[in-house]
Amino acid sequence: MSVKHSMRQERLAAETLLHDEVGVYPSKGERYALSLTRTALHIQRLMPKPEGEDQRTVVALRDVAGCHAPRGCITSDTHAAYFSIYAYPRKKRKVAVGSSRTRQRLVRTFQVDGEADYAQNRAVAEKWAVAIKCLLLGIPVGSETEISPGLLPRPRRLLLLVNPQGGRGLALQHTHAHILPMISDADISFNLVQTERQNHARELVQDLSLDEWDGIVVISGDGLLYEVINGLMERPDWKEAIQKPVGILPCGSGNALAGAINFSGGFEQALTVELLLNCTLLLCHGAVEPMDLVSVTTCSGTRSFSFLSVAWGFISDVDLESEKYRHMGSARFTLGTAVRLASLRTYRGRLSYLPATDGHRPISRSITLAANGSLANIRQHAPLHRTISDMGLCEERNVVTKRNSPTSVTDTGELPSFEASPSPAFLDSDSFTFDTAPGAPPSATHSAEFTNTRQMYGPLDNLLVPLDEPVPQDWVTLEGDFVLVLAIYQTHLGADLFMAPFASFGEGLIHLFFVKAGISRAAMVRLFLAMERGSHFEYPHFTHMPVRAFRLEPLTHKGVMTVDGERVEYGPIQGQIHRRLCNLITGTPKVKMSTI
Protein backbone atom coordinates (compact mmCIF):
# COMPACT_ATOMS: atom_id res chain seq x y z
CA MET A 1 0.00 0.00 0.00
CA SER A 2 1.45 3.39 -0.96
CA VAL A 3 1.97 6.12 1.66
CA LYS A 4 -0.48 8.32 -0.24
CA HIS A 5 -3.10 5.59 -0.22
CA SER A 6 -2.69 4.86 3.48
CA MET A 7 -2.89 8.60 4.33
CA ARG A 8 -6.13 8.79 2.37
CA GLN A 9 -7.46 5.74 4.27
CA GLU A 10 -6.58 7.39 7.59
CA ARG A 11 -8.29 10.61 6.54
CA LEU A 12 -11.41 8.71 5.50
CA ALA A 13 -11.44 6.74 8.76
CA ALA A 14 -11.27 9.95 10.81
CA GLU A 15 -14.00 11.81 8.90
CA THR A 16 -17.02 12.57 11.09
CA LEU A 17 -20.15 11.17 9.52
CA LEU A 18 -22.68 12.08 12.23
CA HIS A 19 -22.54 14.31 15.26
CA ASP A 20 -25.17 15.05 17.93
CA GLU A 21 -25.77 15.89 21.53
CA VAL A 22 -27.70 13.13 23.30
CA GLY A 23 -28.79 11.80 26.65
CA VAL A 24 -28.52 8.19 27.79
CA TYR A 25 -30.84 5.57 29.18
CA PRO A 26 -31.01 4.91 32.11
CA SER A 27 -30.25 8.53 32.95
CA LYS A 28 -29.17 10.70 35.82
CA GLY A 29 -29.33 13.77 33.61
CA GLU A 30 -26.01 13.20 31.81
CA ARG A 31 -25.44 14.70 28.36
CA TYR A 32 -22.96 13.48 25.80
CA ALA A 33 -21.50 14.60 22.49
CA LEU A 34 -21.63 11.68 20.05
CA SER A 35 -19.52 11.50 16.89
CA LEU A 36 -19.49 8.67 14.40
CA THR A 37 -16.50 7.99 12.16
CA ARG A 38 -16.04 5.04 9.82
CA THR A 39 -14.24 3.06 12.49
CA ALA A 40 -15.56 4.22 15.86
CA LEU A 41 -18.25 5.84 17.94
CA HIS A 42 -16.77 8.63 20.07
CA ILE A 43 -18.67 9.44 23.25
CA GLN A 44 -17.68 12.56 25.16
CA ARG A 45 -19.35 13.54 28.42
CA LEU A 46 -20.58 17.13 28.51
CA MET A 47 -22.77 17.13 31.64
CA PRO A 48 -21.99 16.89 34.46
CA LYS A 49 -18.78 18.55 33.37
CA PRO A 50 -15.95 16.08 33.78
CA GLU A 51 -13.46 16.95 36.47
CA GLY A 52 -9.88 16.99 35.34
CA GLU A 53 -9.27 15.07 32.17
CA ASP A 54 -11.61 15.10 29.22
CA GLN A 55 -13.82 11.97 29.52
CA ARG A 56 -14.07 10.33 26.18
CA THR A 57 -15.02 6.77 25.38
CA VAL A 58 -14.25 5.29 22.01
CA VAL A 59 -16.25 2.25 20.93
CA ALA A 60 -14.44 0.59 18.03
CA LEU A 61 -16.96 -0.56 15.44
CA ARG A 62 -15.04 -3.78 14.94
CA ASP A 63 -16.16 -4.66 18.48
CA VAL A 64 -19.82 -3.89 17.73
CA ALA A 65 -22.26 -6.67 16.74
CA GLY A 66 -25.31 -4.55 15.98
CA CYS A 67 -27.43 -1.49 16.60
CA HIS A 68 -31.20 -1.05 17.01
CA ALA A 69 -33.55 1.92 17.15
CA PRO A 70 -36.63 0.53 18.90
CA ARG A 71 -40.01 2.13 18.21
CA GLY A 72 -41.99 3.75 20.99
CA CYS A 73 -41.11 5.40 24.27
CA ILE A 74 -39.12 3.68 26.95
CA THR A 75 -39.39 6.48 29.54
CA SER A 76 -42.06 8.99 30.56
CA ASP A 77 -40.42 11.47 28.15
CA THR A 78 -42.80 10.96 25.23
CA HIS A 79 -40.97 13.13 22.75
CA ALA A 80 -37.59 11.33 23.01
CA ALA A 81 -36.47 8.43 20.81
CA TYR A 82 -33.69 5.89 21.43
CA PHE A 83 -31.05 3.78 19.80
CA SER A 84 -28.82 1.11 21.32
CA ILE A 85 -25.46 -0.29 20.30
CA TYR A 86 -24.37 -3.80 21.22
CA ALA A 87 -20.62 -3.98 21.67
CA TYR A 88 -18.32 -6.78 22.79
CA PRO A 89 -15.10 -5.04 23.84
CA ARG A 90 -12.23 -6.99 25.32
CA LYS A 91 -12.11 -6.48 29.05
CA LYS A 92 -9.49 -7.44 31.58
CA ARG A 93 -10.55 -10.22 33.88
CA LYS A 94 -8.80 -11.83 36.82
CA VAL A 95 -7.84 -15.46 36.40
CA ALA A 96 -6.10 -17.89 38.77
CA VAL A 97 -2.70 -16.54 37.80
CA GLY A 98 -2.66 -12.88 36.71
CA SER A 99 -5.29 -11.56 34.34
CA SER A 100 -6.56 -12.23 30.85
CA ARG A 101 -8.71 -10.34 28.39
CA THR A 102 -12.07 -11.53 27.22
CA ARG A 103 -14.99 -9.99 25.36
CA GLN A 104 -18.02 -8.91 27.36
CA ARG A 105 -21.35 -7.66 26.08
CA LEU A 106 -21.90 -3.95 26.64
CA VAL A 107 -25.16 -2.24 25.69
CA ARG A 108 -25.26 1.57 25.47
CA THR A 109 -28.65 3.20 24.86
CA PHE A 110 -28.73 6.83 23.73
CA GLN A 111 -31.66 9.21 24.05
CA VAL A 112 -32.29 11.50 21.10
CA ASP A 113 -34.30 14.51 22.24
CA GLY A 114 -32.99 17.55 20.39
CA GLU A 115 -35.94 17.87 18.00
CA ALA A 116 -39.41 19.27 18.58
CA ASP A 117 -41.43 16.04 18.55
CA TYR A 118 -41.16 12.26 18.73
CA ALA A 119 -41.38 11.68 14.98
CA GLN A 120 -38.39 13.93 14.32
CA ASN A 121 -36.35 12.47 17.18
CA ARG A 122 -37.22 8.99 15.99
CA ALA A 123 -35.96 9.87 12.50
CA VAL A 124 -32.63 11.01 13.99
CA ALA A 125 -32.32 7.88 16.16
CA GLU A 126 -33.03 5.71 13.13
CA LYS A 127 -30.45 7.59 11.11
CA TRP A 128 -27.81 6.80 13.73
CA ALA A 129 -28.79 3.13 13.81
CA VAL A 130 -28.78 2.85 10.01
CA ALA A 131 -25.42 4.60 9.67
CA ILE A 132 -23.82 2.33 12.28
CA LYS A 133 -25.30 -0.80 10.67
CA CYS A 134 -24.07 0.30 7.24
CA LEU A 135 -20.55 0.72 8.59
CA LEU A 136 -20.67 -2.70 10.27
CA LEU A 137 -21.81 -4.32 7.04
CA GLY A 138 -19.24 -2.50 4.91
CA ILE A 139 -21.89 -0.50 3.02
CA PRO A 140 -20.18 2.71 1.92
CA VAL A 141 -21.46 5.84 3.63
CA GLY A 142 -19.93 9.29 3.70
CA SER A 143 -20.77 12.61 5.32
CA GLU A 144 -22.73 13.49 2.16
CA THR A 145 -24.73 10.23 2.05
CA GLU A 146 -28.48 10.53 2.51
CA ILE A 147 -28.82 7.98 5.30
CA SER A 148 -32.09 6.06 5.20
CA PRO A 149 -33.21 2.48 5.98
CA GLY A 150 -33.29 1.83 2.23
CA LEU A 151 -29.48 1.55 2.30
CA LEU A 152 -29.70 -1.64 4.34
CA PRO A 153 -30.21 -5.12 2.94
CA ARG A 154 -32.97 -7.24 4.45
CA PRO A 155 -31.98 -9.12 7.61
CA ARG A 156 -29.83 -12.12 6.87
CA ARG A 157 -30.99 -15.72 7.26
CA LEU A 158 -28.32 -18.23 8.16
CA LEU A 159 -28.40 -21.98 8.42
CA LEU A 160 -26.30 -22.92 11.42
CA LEU A 161 -25.00 -26.49 11.54
CA VAL A 162 -23.64 -27.42 14.92
CA ASN A 163 -21.58 -30.54 15.60
CA PRO A 164 -22.25 -31.34 19.26
CA GLN A 165 -19.29 -33.75 19.23
CA GLY A 166 -16.72 -31.37 17.74
CA GLY A 167 -13.58 -30.51 19.70
CA ARG A 168 -14.21 -30.78 23.42
CA GLY A 169 -17.93 -31.34 22.90
CA LEU A 170 -18.83 -27.80 23.97
CA ALA A 171 -20.30 -26.56 20.70
CA LEU A 172 -23.93 -26.52 21.87
CA GLN A 173 -23.04 -24.86 25.14
CA HIS A 174 -21.03 -22.17 23.31
CA THR A 175 -23.84 -21.71 20.81
CA HIS A 176 -26.31 -20.81 23.53
CA ALA A 177 -23.93 -18.86 25.72
CA HIS A 178 -22.07 -16.83 23.10
CA ILE A 179 -23.21 -17.23 19.50
CA LEU A 180 -26.98 -16.85 19.59
CA PRO A 181 -27.01 -13.72 21.78
CA MET A 182 -24.46 -12.01 19.53
CA ILE A 183 -26.09 -12.86 16.22
CA SER A 184 -29.48 -11.78 17.58
CA ASP A 185 -27.88 -8.41 18.35
CA ALA A 186 -26.91 -8.32 14.67
CA ASP A 187 -30.50 -8.97 13.50
CA ILE A 188 -29.55 -12.30 11.97
CA SER A 189 -32.30 -14.91 11.68
CA PHE A 190 -31.19 -18.48 11.83
CA ASN A 191 -32.13 -22.07 12.03
CA LEU A 192 -29.94 -24.27 14.12
CA VAL A 193 -29.46 -27.88 13.13
CA GLN A 194 -27.49 -30.38 15.19
CA THR A 195 -25.56 -32.84 13.10
CA GLU A 196 -26.16 -36.38 14.29
CA ARG A 197 -23.42 -38.35 12.63
CA GLN A 198 -20.62 -38.27 10.12
CA ASN A 199 -21.78 -37.06 6.68
CA HIS A 200 -25.08 -35.72 8.00
CA ALA A 201 -24.10 -32.16 7.04
CA ARG A 202 -22.93 -33.35 3.63
CA GLU A 203 -26.29 -34.99 2.90
CA LEU A 204 -28.22 -32.09 4.33
CA VAL A 205 -26.71 -29.49 2.02
CA GLN A 206 -27.25 -31.73 -1.00
CA ASP A 207 -31.00 -31.52 -0.46
CA LEU A 208 -31.15 -27.97 0.77
CA SER A 209 -33.28 -25.32 -0.88
CA LEU A 210 -30.44 -22.83 -1.07
CA ASP A 211 -32.59 -19.80 -1.93
CA GLU A 212 -33.88 -19.78 1.61
CA TRP A 213 -30.49 -18.99 3.07
CA ASP A 214 -27.96 -16.21 2.82
CA GLY A 215 -25.25 -18.47 4.12
CA ILE A 216 -24.40 -21.82 5.69
CA VAL A 217 -22.34 -21.58 8.86
CA VAL A 218 -20.82 -24.50 10.69
CA ILE A 219 -20.33 -24.35 14.45
CA SER A 220 -17.64 -26.97 14.64
CA GLY A 221 -14.16 -27.77 13.51
CA ASP A 222 -12.84 -27.73 9.96
CA GLY A 223 -14.17 -31.25 9.33
CA LEU A 224 -17.80 -30.16 9.15
CA LEU A 225 -17.04 -27.38 6.69
CA TYR A 226 -15.25 -29.93 4.52
CA GLU A 227 -18.49 -31.91 4.48
CA VAL A 228 -20.56 -28.84 3.59
CA ILE A 229 -18.26 -27.80 0.72
CA ASN A 230 -18.18 -31.31 -0.70
CA GLY A 231 -21.93 -31.72 -0.27
CA LEU A 232 -22.42 -28.53 -2.33
CA MET A 233 -20.04 -29.85 -5.00
CA GLU A 234 -22.07 -33.07 -5.20
CA ARG A 235 -25.15 -31.20 -6.38
CA PRO A 236 -25.92 -31.13 -10.11
CA ASP A 237 -26.34 -27.34 -9.67
CA TRP A 238 -22.87 -27.15 -8.07
CA LYS A 239 -21.91 -24.01 -10.01
CA GLU A 240 -24.56 -21.95 -8.25
CA ALA A 241 -24.54 -23.98 -5.04
CA ILE A 242 -20.85 -23.43 -4.34
CA GLN A 243 -21.39 -19.67 -4.57
CA LYS A 244 -23.50 -19.77 -1.41
CA PRO A 245 -21.41 -18.07 1.29
CA VAL A 246 -20.11 -20.45 3.93
CA GLY A 247 -18.74 -19.58 7.35
CA ILE A 248 -17.25 -21.18 10.41
CA LEU A 249 -17.60 -20.50 14.12
CA PRO A 250 -14.79 -22.49 15.72
CA CYS A 251 -15.79 -25.25 18.12
CA GLY A 252 -13.39 -27.94 16.93
CA SER A 253 -9.93 -28.83 18.03
CA GLY A 254 -7.81 -27.54 15.15
CA ASN A 255 -9.85 -24.56 13.94
CA ALA A 256 -7.40 -23.70 11.18
CA LEU A 257 -9.78 -21.76 8.95
CA ALA A 258 -11.10 -19.81 11.94
CA GLY A 259 -7.47 -18.92 12.75
CA ALA A 260 -7.08 -17.60 9.20
CA ILE A 261 -10.33 -15.59 9.38
CA ASN A 262 -9.28 -14.17 12.75
CA PHE A 263 -5.92 -13.15 11.30
CA SER A 264 -7.45 -11.58 8.20
CA GLY A 265 -9.85 -9.68 10.51
CA GLY A 266 -6.83 -8.03 12.14
CA PHE A 267 -7.30 -9.67 15.54
CA GLU A 268 -4.48 -11.02 17.68
CA GLN A 269 -3.96 -14.77 17.55
CA ALA A 270 -6.62 -16.34 19.77
CA LEU A 271 -7.83 -19.73 20.92
CA THR A 272 -11.02 -21.29 22.28
CA VAL A 273 -13.76 -18.85 23.38
CA GLU A 274 -11.81 -15.75 22.44
CA LEU A 275 -11.36 -17.04 18.89
CA LEU A 276 -15.04 -17.98 18.79
CA LEU A 277 -16.14 -14.49 19.90
CA ASN A 278 -13.85 -12.80 17.35
CA CYS A 279 -15.21 -15.00 14.57
CA THR A 280 -18.82 -14.46 15.65
CA LEU A 281 -18.28 -10.69 15.56
CA LEU A 282 -16.83 -11.01 12.07
CA LEU A 283 -19.82 -13.12 11.03
CA CYS A 284 -22.12 -10.34 12.30
CA HIS A 285 -20.29 -7.94 9.98
CA GLY A 286 -21.03 -10.28 7.11
CA ALA A 287 -18.45 -9.36 4.44
CA VAL A 288 -17.81 -12.21 2.03
CA GLU A 289 -14.59 -12.99 0.13
CA PRO A 290 -13.93 -15.45 -2.65
CA MET A 291 -11.89 -18.44 -1.49
CA ASP A 292 -9.83 -20.93 -3.51
CA LEU A 293 -10.54 -24.64 -3.38
CA VAL A 294 -8.14 -27.40 -4.32
CA SER A 295 -9.51 -30.34 -6.27
CA VAL A 296 -7.81 -33.41 -4.79
CA THR A 297 -7.76 -36.80 -6.50
CA THR A 298 -6.68 -39.95 -4.68
CA CYS A 299 -5.44 -43.24 -6.13
CA SER A 300 -8.90 -44.80 -6.42
CA GLY A 301 -10.00 -41.82 -8.53
CA THR A 302 -12.02 -40.22 -5.74
CA ARG A 303 -12.17 -36.47 -6.13
CA SER A 304 -12.88 -34.05 -3.34
CA PHE A 305 -12.61 -30.32 -2.76
CA SER A 306 -10.31 -29.07 -0.07
CA PHE A 307 -10.10 -25.60 1.48
CA LEU A 308 -7.22 -26.16 3.87
CA SER A 309 -4.48 -28.70 3.31
CA VAL A 310 -3.17 -32.03 2.15
CA ALA A 311 -0.70 -33.54 4.62
CA TRP A 312 1.58 -36.55 4.71
CA GLY A 313 4.11 -37.62 7.32
CA PHE A 314 4.54 -35.90 10.64
CA ILE A 315 1.52 -33.59 10.44
CA SER A 316 -1.06 -36.16 9.32
CA ASP A 317 0.32 -38.67 11.84
CA VAL A 318 -0.11 -36.18 14.67
CA ASP A 319 -3.59 -35.27 13.44
CA LEU A 320 -4.77 -38.85 13.43
CA GLU A 321 -2.88 -40.15 16.43
CA SER A 322 -4.04 -37.27 18.61
CA GLU A 323 -7.72 -38.09 17.97
CA LYS A 324 -7.69 -39.98 21.25
CA TYR A 325 -6.86 -36.76 23.11
CA ARG A 326 -9.82 -34.94 21.52
CA HIS A 327 -11.25 -33.98 24.93
CA MET A 328 -8.19 -31.74 25.39
CA GLY A 329 -9.20 -29.37 22.58
CA SER A 330 -6.29 -27.73 20.76
CA ALA A 331 -3.82 -29.08 23.36
CA ARG A 332 -4.32 -32.45 21.66
CA PHE A 333 -1.92 -31.36 18.92
CA THR A 334 0.76 -30.26 21.39
CA LEU A 335 0.62 -33.62 23.11
CA GLY A 336 0.39 -35.47 19.79
CA THR A 337 3.44 -33.56 18.51
CA ALA A 338 5.43 -34.46 21.62
CA VAL A 339 4.51 -38.15 21.29
CA ARG A 340 5.36 -38.27 17.60
CA LEU A 341 8.64 -36.42 18.13
CA ALA A 342 9.71 -39.19 20.44
CA SER A 343 9.61 -41.58 17.48
CA LEU A 344 10.40 -39.30 14.57
CA ARG A 345 10.07 -41.13 11.26
CA THR A 346 10.90 -40.50 7.67
CA TYR A 347 8.82 -41.40 4.66
CA ARG A 348 10.21 -42.10 1.24
CA GLY A 349 8.28 -40.53 -1.57
CA ARG A 350 8.19 -38.56 -4.77
CA LEU A 351 6.89 -35.02 -4.77
CA SER A 352 6.10 -33.27 -8.05
CA TYR A 353 4.75 -29.80 -8.52
CA LEU A 354 3.91 -27.13 -11.03
CA PRO A 355 5.62 -23.97 -9.79
CA ALA A 356 3.44 -20.88 -9.69
CA THR A 357 4.80 -18.39 -12.15
CA ASP A 358 4.06 -14.75 -12.47
CA GLY A 359 4.64 -14.33 -16.19
CA HIS A 360 7.84 -16.39 -16.53
CA ARG A 361 9.38 -16.01 -13.11
CA PRO A 362 8.41 -18.34 -10.25
CA ILE A 363 6.50 -16.39 -7.62
CA SER A 364 8.60 -16.01 -4.52
CA ARG A 365 7.11 -14.80 -1.30
CA SER A 366 9.12 -13.22 1.43
CA ILE A 367 8.15 -12.10 4.85
CA THR A 368 9.83 -9.71 7.21
CA LEU A 369 10.46 -10.63 10.78
CA ALA A 370 10.84 -7.97 13.43
CA ALA A 371 13.71 -8.23 15.89
CA ASN A 372 11.47 -9.94 18.43
CA GLY A 373 10.54 -12.60 15.93
CA SER A 374 7.04 -11.22 15.36
CA LEU A 375 5.76 -10.51 11.89
CA ALA A 376 6.23 -7.10 10.45
CA ASN A 377 4.91 -5.51 7.27
CA ILE A 378 2.19 -8.09 6.81
CA ARG A 379 -1.31 -6.80 6.32
CA GLN A 380 -2.42 -6.49 9.70
CA HIS A 381 -34.51 -28.53 -3.24
CA ALA A 382 -36.32 -29.88 -0.28
CA PRO A 383 -36.90 -26.93 1.98
CA LEU A 384 -35.74 -27.46 5.52
CA HIS A 385 -38.50 -27.94 7.98
CA ARG A 386 -38.17 -24.92 10.23
CA THR A 387 -40.15 -23.02 12.75
CA ILE A 388 -38.46 -19.68 12.93
CA SER A 389 -39.63 -16.35 11.62
CA ASP A 390 -37.42 -13.92 9.77
CA MET A 391 -37.44 -11.77 12.86
CA GLY A 392 -35.13 -13.99 14.65
CA LEU A 393 -35.27 -16.18 17.69
CA CYS A 394 -35.63 -19.79 16.94
CA GLU A 395 -36.17 -23.08 18.48
CA GLU A 396 -33.20 -25.38 18.38
CA ARG A 397 -34.14 -28.63 16.80
CA ASN A 398 -32.80 -31.54 14.87
CA VAL A 399 -33.79 -31.48 11.24
CA VAL A 400 -33.40 -34.91 9.78
CA THR A 401 -33.68 -35.33 6.06
CA LYS A 402 -34.78 -38.80 5.07
CA ARG A 403 -32.66 -39.96 2.20
CA ASN A 404 -32.76 -43.18 0.28
CA SER A 405 -29.67 -42.67 -1.80
CA PRO A 406 -26.85 -45.11 -1.10
CA THR A 407 -24.30 -42.40 -0.63
CA SER A 408 -22.71 -43.01 2.71
CA VAL A 409 -18.96 -43.17 2.58
CA THR A 410 -17.47 -46.05 4.46
CA ASP A 411 -14.27 -44.29 5.41
CA THR A 412 -14.18 -45.28 9.03
CA GLY A 413 -11.77 -48.18 8.78
CA GLU A 414 -9.14 -49.04 11.31
CA LEU A 415 -5.90 -47.12 11.45
CA PRO A 416 -3.14 -49.06 9.75
CA SER A 417 -0.18 -49.75 11.94
CA PHE A 418 3.12 -48.05 11.18
CA GLU A 419 6.16 -49.79 9.89
CA ALA A 420 8.40 -50.44 12.82
CA SER A 421 11.43 -48.28 12.24
CA PRO A 422 14.25 -47.10 14.45
CA SER A 423 14.11 -43.56 15.68
CA PRO A 424 17.59 -42.12 15.47
CA ALA A 425 18.20 -38.61 16.74
CA PHE A 426 19.46 -37.62 13.28
CA LEU A 427 17.86 -39.03 10.20
CA ASP A 428 19.65 -39.62 6.96
CA SER A 429 19.31 -36.72 4.56
CA ASP A 430 21.60 -37.88 1.78
CA SER A 431 19.03 -39.82 -0.15
CA PHE A 432 17.45 -36.89 -2.02
CA THR A 433 17.35 -36.65 -5.76
CA PHE A 434 16.08 -33.64 -7.64
CA ASP A 435 14.63 -34.30 -11.03
CA THR A 436 12.58 -32.54 -13.67
CA ALA A 437 11.74 -35.73 -15.57
CA PRO A 438 9.84 -38.20 -13.42
CA GLY A 439 10.89 -41.79 -13.26
CA ALA A 440 8.96 -44.96 -12.58
CA PRO A 441 5.17 -45.00 -12.28
CA PRO A 442 3.78 -44.62 -8.79
CA SER A 443 3.35 -47.58 -6.50
CA ALA A 444 -0.09 -47.27 -5.04
CA THR A 445 -1.20 -48.85 -1.80
CA HIS A 446 -4.95 -48.91 -2.27
CA SER A 447 -7.13 -49.04 0.73
CA ALA A 448 -10.50 -50.71 0.20
CA GLU A 449 -12.30 -48.91 2.99
CA PHE A 450 -12.07 -45.57 1.19
CA THR A 451 -14.25 -46.44 -1.79
CA ASN A 452 -16.62 -43.63 -2.61
CA THR A 453 -19.83 -43.97 -4.55
CA ARG A 454 -20.68 -40.27 -4.57
CA GLN A 455 -21.10 -38.29 -7.75
CA MET A 456 -18.74 -35.33 -7.56
CA TYR A 457 -19.03 -32.41 -9.97
CA GLY A 458 -16.78 -29.41 -10.38
CA PRO A 459 -14.50 -27.64 -12.82
CA LEU A 460 -12.08 -29.51 -15.06
CA ASP A 461 -8.62 -30.20 -13.60
CA ASN A 462 -6.80 -28.76 -16.61
CA LEU A 463 -3.36 -28.85 -14.94
CA LEU A 464 -3.48 -32.53 -14.00
CA VAL A 465 -3.02 -35.75 -15.95
CA PRO A 466 -4.29 -39.11 -14.62
CA LEU A 467 -2.34 -40.41 -11.65
CA ASP A 468 -1.02 -43.40 -13.61
CA GLU A 469 0.61 -41.16 -16.21
CA PRO A 470 3.87 -39.23 -15.68
CA VAL A 471 3.46 -35.60 -14.67
CA PRO A 472 3.73 -33.02 -17.49
CA GLN A 473 7.17 -31.82 -18.68
CA ASP A 474 7.00 -28.42 -17.00
CA TRP A 475 6.59 -29.93 -13.53
CA VAL A 476 9.46 -30.40 -11.07
CA THR A 477 9.96 -33.74 -9.32
CA LEU A 478 11.85 -34.49 -6.11
CA GLU A 479 12.44 -37.94 -4.72
CA GLY A 480 13.75 -38.66 -1.26
CA ASP A 481 13.02 -39.15 2.41
CA PHE A 482 10.65 -36.68 3.96
CA VAL A 483 9.69 -35.98 7.54
CA LEU A 484 6.63 -34.11 6.37
CA VAL A 485 4.98 -32.81 3.24
CA LEU A 486 2.23 -30.25 3.49
CA ALA A 487 0.23 -28.45 0.82
CA ILE A 488 -1.66 -25.63 2.50
CA TYR A 489 -3.76 -22.75 1.13
CA GLN A 490 -4.63 -20.87 4.32
CA THR A 491 -2.45 -18.87 6.67
CA HIS A 492 -3.14 -21.26 9.55
CA LEU A 493 -2.84 -25.02 10.00
CA GLY A 494 -4.43 -24.73 13.44
CA ALA A 495 -5.62 -21.68 15.36
CA ASP A 496 -2.11 -21.31 16.78
CA LEU A 497 -0.11 -22.75 13.87
CA PHE A 498 0.73 -19.79 11.69
CA MET A 499 2.00 -21.82 8.77
CA ALA A 500 1.81 -19.54 5.73
CA PRO A 501 1.64 -15.90 6.95
CA PHE A 502 1.59 -14.56 3.38
CA ALA A 503 -1.37 -16.67 2.19
CA SER A 504 -4.75 -15.12 1.43
CA PHE A 505 -8.15 -16.58 0.63
CA GLY A 506 -8.42 -16.06 -3.10
CA GLU A 507 -4.87 -15.73 -4.38
CA GLY A 508 -4.84 -18.92 -6.45
CA LEU A 509 -1.78 -20.48 -4.78
CA ILE A 510 -1.00 -23.71 -3.02
CA HIS A 511 1.86 -23.31 -0.53
CA LEU A 512 3.88 -26.48 -0.65
CA PHE A 513 6.10 -27.13 2.36
CA PHE A 514 8.35 -30.02 3.16
CA VAL A 515 10.94 -31.03 5.71
CA LYS A 516 13.57 -33.44 4.48
CA ALA A 517 15.13 -36.22 6.50
CA GLY A 518 18.14 -35.10 8.50
CA ILE A 519 16.41 -32.76 10.90
CA SER A 520 17.03 -33.48 14.57
CA ARG A 521 14.26 -33.77 17.12
CA ALA A 522 15.50 -30.59 18.80
CA ALA A 523 15.29 -28.74 15.49
CA MET A 524 11.75 -30.08 14.94
CA VAL A 525 10.72 -28.79 18.38
CA ARG A 526 12.17 -25.36 17.54
CA LEU A 527 10.44 -25.42 14.18
CA PHE A 528 7.03 -26.15 15.68
CA LEU A 529 7.48 -23.54 18.40
CA ALA A 530 8.42 -20.98 15.75
CA MET A 531 5.26 -21.88 13.81
CA GLU A 532 3.13 -20.32 16.54
CA ARG A 533 4.65 -16.96 15.61
CA GLY A 534 5.01 -17.69 11.92
CA SER A 535 8.79 -17.33 12.15
CA HIS A 536 9.66 -20.87 11.04
CA PHE A 537 10.94 -19.69 7.67
CA GLU A 538 14.32 -19.03 9.26
CA TYR A 539 14.88 -22.79 9.56
CA PRO A 540 17.09 -24.36 6.92
CA HIS A 541 15.32 -27.73 6.87
CA PHE A 542 12.05 -26.14 6.02
CA THR A 543 11.32 -25.61 2.32
CA HIS A 544 8.47 -23.59 0.88
CA MET A 545 7.24 -23.36 -2.71
CA PRO A 546 4.19 -21.59 -4.12
CA VAL A 547 2.65 -23.93 -6.70
CA ARG A 548 -0.52 -24.33 -8.74
CA ALA A 549 -0.66 -28.13 -8.65
CA PHE A 550 1.17 -31.00 -6.99
CA ARG A 551 1.42 -34.76 -6.93
CA LEU A 552 2.60 -36.80 -3.99
CA GLU A 553 3.57 -40.45 -4.45
CA PRO A 554 4.46 -42.28 -1.26
CA LEU A 555 7.09 -44.94 -1.72
CA THR A 556 6.71 -46.09 1.89
CA HIS A 557 4.04 -48.77 2.13
CA LYS A 558 2.09 -47.61 5.14
CA GLY A 559 1.22 -44.19 6.34
CA VAL A 560 -1.47 -41.62 6.82
CA MET A 561 -2.62 -38.90 4.47
CA THR A 562 -5.13 -36.26 5.37
CA VAL A 563 -7.16 -33.77 3.37
CA ASP A 564 -8.36 -30.88 5.54
CA GLY A 565 -7.51 -32.98 8.58
CA GLU A 566 -9.72 -35.88 7.41
CA ARG A 567 -7.99 -39.15 6.65
CA VAL A 568 -8.08 -40.31 3.04
CA GLU A 569 -6.91 -43.47 1.32
CA TYR A 570 -3.14 -43.88 1.35
CA GLY A 571 -1.35 -43.77 -1.97
CA PRO A 572 -0.60 -41.32 -4.77
CA ILE A 573 -2.58 -38.16 -4.49
CA GLN A 574 -2.66 -34.97 -6.55
CA GLY A 575 -4.37 -31.64 -6.52
CA GLN A 576 -4.75 -28.37 -8.38
CA ILE A 577 -5.96 -25.00 -7.27
CA HIS A 578 -9.30 -23.62 -8.50
CA ARG A 579 -9.14 -19.95 -7.87
CA ARG A 580 -12.04 -18.30 -6.05
CA LEU A 581 -14.38 -21.24 -6.47
CA CYS A 582 -16.37 -20.61 -3.28
CA ASN A 583 -17.30 -17.71 -1.00
CA LEU A 584 -16.25 -17.39 2.60
CA ILE A 585 -17.81 -15.14 5.24
CA THR A 586 -14.78 -13.31 6.64
CA GLY A 587 -16.44 -10.16 7.96
CA THR A 588 -13.55 -8.09 6.76
CA PRO A 589 -14.46 -5.68 3.97
CA LYS A 590 -11.88 -5.81 1.19
CA VAL A 591 -11.82 -4.30 -2.25
CA LYS A 592 -14.62 -5.74 -4.37
CA MET A 593 -16.16 -7.49 -1.41
CA SER A 594 -19.80 -8.30 -1.08
CA THR A 595 -21.95 -8.65 1.99
CA ILE A 596 -24.47 -11.31 2.85
Ligand SMILES: Nc1ncnc2c1ncn2[C@@H]1O[C@H](COP(=O)(O)OP(=O)(O)OP(=O)(O)O)[C@@H](O)[C@H]1O
Ligand atom coordinates in the same frame (compact mmCIF):
# COMPACT_ATOMS: atom_id res chain seq x y z
N1 LIG B 1 -23.23 -35.85 15.96
C1 LIG B 1 -22.08 -36.30 15.49
N2 LIG B 1 -21.49 -37.38 16.07
C2 LIG B 1 -20.31 -37.82 15.64
N3 LIG B 1 -19.60 -37.28 14.62
C3 LIG B 1 -20.13 -36.21 14.03
C4 LIG B 1 -21.39 -35.66 14.43
N4 LIG B 1 -21.65 -34.58 13.66
C5 LIG B 1 -20.60 -34.47 12.80
N5 LIG B 1 -19.69 -35.44 13.00
C6 LIG B 1 -18.39 -35.67 12.33
O1 LIG B 1 -17.33 -35.18 13.16
C7 LIG B 1 -16.22 -34.87 12.32
C8 LIG B 1 -15.27 -33.88 12.99
O2 LIG B 1 -15.95 -32.77 13.35
P1 LIG B 1 -15.36 -31.31 13.43
O3 LIG B 1 -14.47 -31.01 12.34
O4 LIG B 1 -16.53 -30.45 13.63
O5 LIG B 1 -14.55 -31.33 14.80
P2 LIG B 1 -13.02 -31.55 15.12
O6 LIG B 1 -12.50 -32.72 14.37
O7 LIG B 1 -12.92 -31.55 16.60
O8 LIG B 1 -12.32 -30.22 14.64
P3 LIG B 1 -11.07 -29.94 13.72
O9 LIG B 1 -11.46 -30.43 12.35
O10 LIG B 1 -10.88 -28.45 13.81
O11 LIG B 1 -9.95 -30.71 14.33
C9 LIG B 1 -16.86 -34.33 11.07
O12 LIG B 1 -16.13 -34.74 9.96
C10 LIG B 1 -18.26 -34.92 11.06
O13 LIG B 1 -18.40 -35.87 10.02
